[in-house]
Amino acid sequence: MNLTDQPTAIRAGEELDEPVIEAFLRDSIPRLRGKMHLLQFPGGNSNLTYCASFDNRELVLRRPPFGRKARTAHDMGREYRILSAIHGVFPYAPQPLCYTEDESIIGCPFYVMERIQGIILRTQVPPGIMESPRQVRAMFERFLEVMTELHALDYKAVGLENLGKPQGYVKRQVKGWNQRYRAARTPDAPDCEDIMAWLEEKMPPDTERPAIIHNDFKFDNMVLDKDDPMKIIGVLDWEMSTLGDPIMDLGCTLGYWVQKDDAPEARARAAMPTYFDGAPTRNELVQLYADLTGLKMENFDFYHCFGLFRLAGIAQQIYYRYYHGQTKDKRFKTMILGVAALDQAARGVIDQSDI
Numbered sequence: 001m002n003l004t005d006q007p008t009a010i011r012a013g014e015e016l017d018e019p020v021i022e023a024f025l026r027d028s029i030p031r032l033r034g035k036m037h038l039l040q041f042p043g044g045n046s047n048l049t050y051c052a053s054f055d056n057r058e059l060v061l062r063r064p065p066f067g068r069k070a071r072t073a074h075d076m077g078r079e080y081r082i083l084s085a086i087h088g089v090f091p092y093a094p095q096p097l098c099y100t101e102d103e104s105i106i107g108c109p110f111y112v113m114e115r116i117q118g119i120i121l122r123t124q125v126p127p128g129i130m131e132s133p134r135q136v137r138a139m140f141e142r143f144l145e146v147m148t149e150l151h152a153l154d155y156k157a158v159g160l161e162n163l164g165k166p167q168g169y170v171k172r173q174v175k176g177w178n179q180r181y182r183a184a185r186t187p188d189a190p191d192c193e194d195i196m197a198w199l200e201e202k203m204p205p206d207t208e209r210p211a212i213i214h215n216d217f218k219f220d221n222m223v224l225d226k227d228d229p230m231k232i233i234g235v236l237d238w239e240m241s242t243l244g245d246p247i248m249d250l251g252c253t254l255g256y257w258v259q260k261d262d263a264p265e266a267r268a269r270a271a272m273p274t275y276f277d278g279a280p281t282r283n284e285l286v287q288l289y290a291d292l293t294g295l296k297m298e299n300f301d302f303y304h305c306f307g308l309f310r311l312a313g314i315a316q317q318i319y320y321r322y323y324h325g326q327t328k329d330k331r332f333k334t335m336i337l338g339v340a341a342l343d344q345a346a347r348g349v350i351d352q353s354d355i
Contacts (some may be wrong), residue, residue: 005120005223007039007051013328014040014066016106024105025052025059027113029099032057038355043122043220046318047076047239050117058117059097063110066327077101079239080111085158086212092223092235099129109355116234118223125273129229134249134276139167140280141288142323143222144254144315146232147253150293151246166210166241173248174306181313184320188336198350202302206245208294210340214250215240220268220274250289251303255342257282269341301353314344 010016022036034055041049043058050061062076076099083096099111130136155161165172179197185191196207214221216237223234258270259281267275280288282304290297319335321327 004116005043007041008236010038010040010050011329014025015304016050016061016063020105021052021061024100024332025098028058028100029057029112036201043120045316047079052112060094060113060115061110062113062178063106064108065321075239076109080226081243082160082163082238082241085160086153088236089158091230092146092236094234095237100320113244115225117238118233119229120223121273123270123273123296127275129224130273130276130278135230135277136273136276136278137280140274140278142230142232143219144285144288144292146222146235147214147217147249148289149234150214150217151249151293153212155210155212155243160212160243163212163241166245167206169206169210169242169244170203170248173244174203175312177271177310177313178305181309181316184313184317185338186323188318188323189263189316189319189339192309192312192343192346195305195346195350199280199306199309202299202355204299204302204304207247208242209246211246211249213242213244213246214238215242215249215252217249217253236275242274245287246293247295247297247300247303248306250286251300252310253307254285254304255307257285265341266345269338269345273300299355300354301349305349305353308342308349312339315339315342319323 016039018036021038025036026032030055030310037053039051039053041051046065046066048063052059052061060077064076080096082097083093087093089093094116097112097114097116099109101109102108119129121129130139156165164179181192181196214235221235221237222232223236225231225233226335256271257274258266258280260275260277262275273279286297286300287293315335315338318332319339322329322332
C-alpha cells in the first residue's frame, strides 16, 4: 500500500496551461530533465495545489482558487516570503523555489516549492500508523511540540518583524472574521450574530509574547516520514500565517478537535484522529501547551469558541463559491452542513462558559 499523498487528475474547471507552466519552470529552476507531467493534489479547500513532475524532480505549484476571493486572502507573494524566511530555521517548512506576479502565465500570481514526500493523515488513518493508545498519545504530543517550536522562533531574527501587527491582533481577528462571515453568508446559513457579539464582548488583551503563528495547524497539513510515520517532516499551507497571539493558534487547532466523549454527531466534522484512544482531550492539550510554553491559559473558552467560529467562516467562504457557481468542486456542496455543526458547537462552548 502506498501511504504517501498522491496527486490525481486535475479537476474540471481548474486546468492550467501546461506548456506555458513548463516553459516558466525550465527558465526558473535549472537542470529539470524530461517532460513535465502536471497533476493536482485532491486535498485542501482553499489555495489550489498541483504537482509538476520531471524525471529528476517533483515540484509543487500553489495558486489562488478560481472565483470570488476575500480581499486579503490568497496572497501568494506573502506565503512565498514566509517560507523563504523560515525554511532555514524551521526545517518542516517546504523549500520555496520561485514566485511570479506575471498573470500572463496562468492568470494569477503563483509560487513553486519543493515537494516533501511523505504521509498525510486525514480523517482515516492508514494501517500501521498510531495502532496503540501509546503511539496515538506520542504522535499528538509531537504534533504539539512542533507547534511550540514554531511559536518559539525569533521572528525578528529571520526578518519577519513586518509580517503582521501583534498589537490589536485578537481584536482584528474577531472583527475581521465577523465581517468575512457576514459577507459570505448565504440564505441557508446560520446568522451567528449572537456568537459574533459574544466574541467581541469576551476578547482578551494583547499577548505579551507574540509569535509566528500558522493559523491552520492540523494533521492534514503535516507530512510524516514514510519510513518512520511517528516523525513529522513537513508543515504545509502557510497562507494564513502571521504574527499574533500563539494561544489563538492553539484555539484555531481546537476548532478541529473532536474528542472521544463528544456527541456522536460531532464525529461528522472530525478532521483529525483526535477521538482515538490515547488522544489528549481539549483540556489536556491546553495543559500540555501551557507546560511546554509557560504561558497562562486563562479564558480559554474564548479561544476555543473563536476557533470554531473562524472555521465556520472558512467553510462558509468556500461554500459561497459553490453556491454561486464559482467552482464545480462537488466536495463543497456539503460545506453548509459543517457551518451549521460548527455554529452549534460554538453555542455549546458559550452556554457552558463561565467567563
